Each structure stands twice: as structure tokens, then as C-alpha cells.
Amino acid sequence: MTPPPPETVRVLIVGTGGMANAHAEAYAAMEGVELVGGVDRNPENLHSFNARHGITHAFDSVIDALQWGAFDAVSNVTPDAVHFPTTMPLLSAGKHVLCEKPLAVNYAEAAQMADAARRAGVVNMINLTYRNVPAVMEAARLVESGAIGAVRHFEASYLQSWLTQPAWGRWNEEAQWLWRLSRKHGSLGVLGDVGVHILDFATFVAGADTAQMSCRLRTFDKAPGGRIGEYDLDANDSATLQVQLAGGAVGVIHASRMASGHLNDLRLRIFGTKGGLDVRWENNQSILRACLGADLTSAAWQDMPVPPVETNYVRFIKAVRAGQDVRPDFARGAVLQQALDAAVESDMDACRDVAVG
Template identity: 30%
Template sequence: MADKSVGTQSFATQETKSAGKKVRTAVIGCGMISNVYIDAMNRIPEFEIVGGCDIRKERLDWFTKKTGVTAVYEKWDDLLREVQPDAVVVATPNGVHMPASVAAAKAGCHVMTAKPMAMTPAECRQMIDASKKAGKLLAVGLQFRYRPATEMFVRARDAGDIGDIMYVKCHALRRRGIPNWGVFGQKELQGGGPLIDLGVHIMEAAHYCMGSPKPVAAVGNIWTYLGNKPCATECPWPNWDYQTYTVEDLAVGHIRFENGAILQIEASYAAHIERNRYNIQIMGSKGGFDWESSSLFTDRAGTMLTSTPAYTPDDQMITWFTAKMKNFVSGILHGTPLRAPGEAGMAIQKMLDGIYRSAANGGREVAID
């Protein structure tokens, strides 16, 4: 059944309502992506940022300078005990999402965790169980479901313009974009490379567009051929740490769903292609959709038609982040259903895990429980 949580109006334009209530929120992990979360919360009057946590003193100094908040800690247990926030944003490397989120839930906090939800489906289950036991919300930062193209497609789908979705093809490809900062190349901290870093965005938006069918099987292959070598080509992000690079450069996956639909994904930090590509192509029995161009392909009155929007709402990262944080705070204060609850994050994690498990077994099909 299709998820009809997207109405005729973008959530990004809806106002949350409160009677002066504030959700006291702390940030665990003060790296690059926390900057966007902080900017988003600063746009929403219901949030009050009350503390920060990071193992690096320079990032704590940055956090205090940006927010004016001096309650900063190197250990999240100290933060949770002394600040006692209502909610936390977990913006750490992937391998820390689960322990930080579980600790926050046990301390009585609602949790927004960055994508991907965790390293494995089992970790996702621990996070979900901890939040349910505490009676608190667990949201996953899957912001691509707030993008205008995604919302446009869901409206067309729910209006009956697409019919049964049979096949979806996803691309998250950089010509040369191996991160030269952070720990993106370290499998033990991230769980994988471009598939779990870039592909997760496209995969979650595609799965959401499909109506979130149940995945049942996966086939995958991965290759490493550039990231584990010194940079030898002029490119935007040179001099990555090839000596610690243990993730893939290119991943290709194939997901089969319970309803018979198929999703194919390609993700790469370094693909020999003309240009970067981030796109979803959806093929249905009555119509199709190209996510990058927001084009709808249908037949009407004996004619094949291609429709594109005359107006597209603001499509910037800060807008998507603001929308998902509005949904989160509205869920806390008013019981608004989360557009990306923990269960949605775990479904995506199961697909990622299936592709990696298949790749580790020579590309043979594996079951997804």
C-alpha cells in the first residue's frame, strides 16, 4: 500500500503550532553535518539548543562559537546526565549512531539520528527497541523524502497517474569525489563507502516513492580500484587518505520486493562517467517519472505526454533539513506522525546490508528478512 503521508502542500511550507513550548535539544557529534542541523533548528522557534558533545575539543569550541552554548562535553553520558535534554540529534560517524541513540533513549530523550540509521539491521532493532521502551520518538534523517521532486511524484502516484510501480533505477554517482576529510573511507567506522554514504539517500527516496514495499532479496557487487591508491588526477577533492581506505569505490545492487517490483542502484565515489549523477527513474504501468528533472511521462487522449513543473519550490539542503526537523519537533509536541521513523530507517538498512552480503558472497542472491 502506498504511503500517503505527503499531502498537496509541501511539509517544508507548513507551520508547526505550539504554545510557546521549547524542546531542549543537544547535538551529539559536532562535525560538518551538525552545522546544517543547527541551522535548521535555528529556523524553528520550538527548538532550544542546550548542549553539544564531540571527542574533539576544536569541534566543541566551534559548537560554542556557533551556538553560544557553553555546555559541551567529550562524553555523551556526561551531557545526558548534566544537561538532561528533551531530545538529541546524533550526527556522528555511522558506527556511533547506535550506542549514542540507545544511550539517549535510556536517558529519556527523543532521538533524531543522521543517515544511515546504523551499521547493521540488528543495530537498528536495538535503537527502535530502546526508544519504544522509553516511550520516546526515534526519527531518521532521511531528508530526500522532503525534496520537491519526491513530493511531486507522491502526489502523482496518489492521483493514479503512475499505476503499479514495476521498476526503479537509481544513480548516486560521482565522477571523482572521494572524500578527503572525515572517516568516510574507513569501513570499521562507516560500514561501507558510496553505497551507504551516497546511495542511501537515493535508495530511501526511491523506496518512499514506491510506497515502502517489503524487500525480500538482494544481489550486489562492489569494487575498489582508486580510493586505495594515491590521488594521481586533478580533481575537486584530491589527496584522500588512501592508506586507510577500506571501502568500495563502486557498488551496484538489485533489490526484489514482495510485490514483484525491482529497484536497481548504482553508487560510486569515482566512476568514469561524463558527470555526477543523482537520479531516480520510476517506471509504472500507467506512467513514469524522472526525479532529476521532475518530469512525468504519461499517455493521455491518444498522445504520449511529458510534463514538467512550471514552478518548483525551494530545493536546497537547508530547506530539506528544516522540513524534517519541523516534522520531528511536531511529532514531539503534537503527536504528528514521523515521515521517517526508525522502522523506515531499518528497512533501508536491510537493503544496504543485503547488497553488501551478496557482494561478499560472489554476487549471489541473498534473502532479506
């Protein structure tokens, strides 16, 4: 592992779109963390972002930023297709990287990123933000402890409605949304944007990776000719998956941007030989309920306490300071990318069952 930097951790933000503000605000709230530079090919976005967050250095490429070099750690908040070409030079230069999800657009690139991070000995983390949810972390601990016995069945969903209402902005007018609907602009659709989250949500809690799956992806008509300006609206809007885990459990996972009535809701119901758990992130509330032990015969579900957890941003900076590994890392991102690739392969071949890996 690369030695830790000085007490003050200097952070570079690569990609200055909407999500970058969440990264910048999280770092700004930490003592001993300094936002020192921004990178973006769009000068208007870059300078507006830097001004908003008091950042003094601006670069139009990662290579230019590396030539300057006065930073220790990086948040990569670029679109999906840009993760690989922007992250690889950073790893080669020995920089610690927190990268947005999905790690890449295919397993080959994700595996290269994970291998490069391992060889560089740097802190590497994928920003699976629902690891910040206390109910998720406590549910994973309970499953690992054997509280629900052997996992046998699960159902999981990630539901959004930003294509049916304007609460998050007008998707048909704003570039920050339109690129997410266009494969040419690097989007993997709902499968890559939120499907990766719910795959991690389910398999992390279950303690087992995806072994095989079948998948159906659907893109809906959203504009005349399927196009708005430079954006072809051809990325998938809904995904349904039939999944078998490495441990033998089976389940269903679905995700959609067309789920009217749900702004940003995740749910997992997971059942084992000794009990079940209901894990939710709904209306920004972390909820965990369980049916265990004597409650099984009456099917009574109890609210469970959930200890607070540190955010990915905090854990990333702590790992950088300590020179220690942190999870979820790039290797986890590559495992999830295998499942995403299998889902795309299944959909392209009449939804047949596909082995993962």
C-alpha cells in the first residue's frame, strides 16, 4: 500500500456534473481535507463548480492535472464510459481513487482497473452509496452471523420515477439527465445506473455473489424518433432479472425509472431457514425489520435497531490517511460488472440463462 499522505488530504474532483457536488460537500465537511482542483472538458461546468466550492485549480484533462500533481486522492465522478480512461492514468501515478459506479462499461475494463489498483498499492473504492445505509450494513451483519440461517430466497427492487415527473428536474431538457438515457454518451441505462446498486444491495446482504441469471431490458418511447438534440434515447429504462446466487439461493431483482410514486426507493426481502429480513431505504429513511426465532410461527415482524455508519467518503479519507484497504473496492466493482455483462448478454439472447463469470 502506498504510504499515507500528510495529515491534510488534498482531493481532486474529476467530472463536475451534478453528483460531483455531493462529493465536494462531503469532503468540505471533513477536517483536514482540502479540495484543490477540478477536472472537466466543459469549461462552463468546471469554472462554475470550482467557484461554488472554492476550488482554485482547473484542468481540462486528467493528464494536465497529473502534470501539476499537487493532490493525494481523487473522486472520479465522470460518466460511466469515462471511468476507465480517466482512472488508469491516476492509478499509474499512485493516486488514491474513489470512483463512481458502475466501475466501467464492461468486465474487461473493470478487471483491468482492479488489477492496476492492486499493483499500484493505492486505496481504491467504488462509490456504492447504499453502503451508507445503516439498515443495509446491519442486515449484512445479521446474515453473516447466521441469524436467518441459510439464505434460500430473496426479492429486491430499486424504483425511481424521474421519467414520469419533474421532482428531480426536467429530464427531457437537461444534459445531466439526458446523457443517462443515451448509450452513445456512455450510459448503461437503468441497469448500469441503479441496477448495479440493487445487485450490490442484494448480494452484499446475502453474502454471496451472482452465479447465473436471466434478464429482460426494456427501453420505452420517450420522444419523437427516440431522440432529443444530440441524445439518442436508446438506453434501457427498466430491467427485470431472475438470479441464482453462488450459495444456491434464488431471487428476483428489478429496477426502473418509470416507477411512478417512488422517488428513489430500494427494498430487499431476504429469507433463510431460520428467519427473514426486510431491508428498506424509502423516502430517505433507513428501515430494518426481522422475523426471527419464536416470531416465525406467528409471522410477526419486529423493527430492528440499526447502528449509525460512516459514509463512503469518510471511510475513503480514513483509508487514505491510514494507508489501508477499504471496501467496497475496485475488485467488488469488477465482480458486479460481470453480473451486469451477463444481464446484457441474456437480454440480447432471448433472455436465456447466463452463467456469471
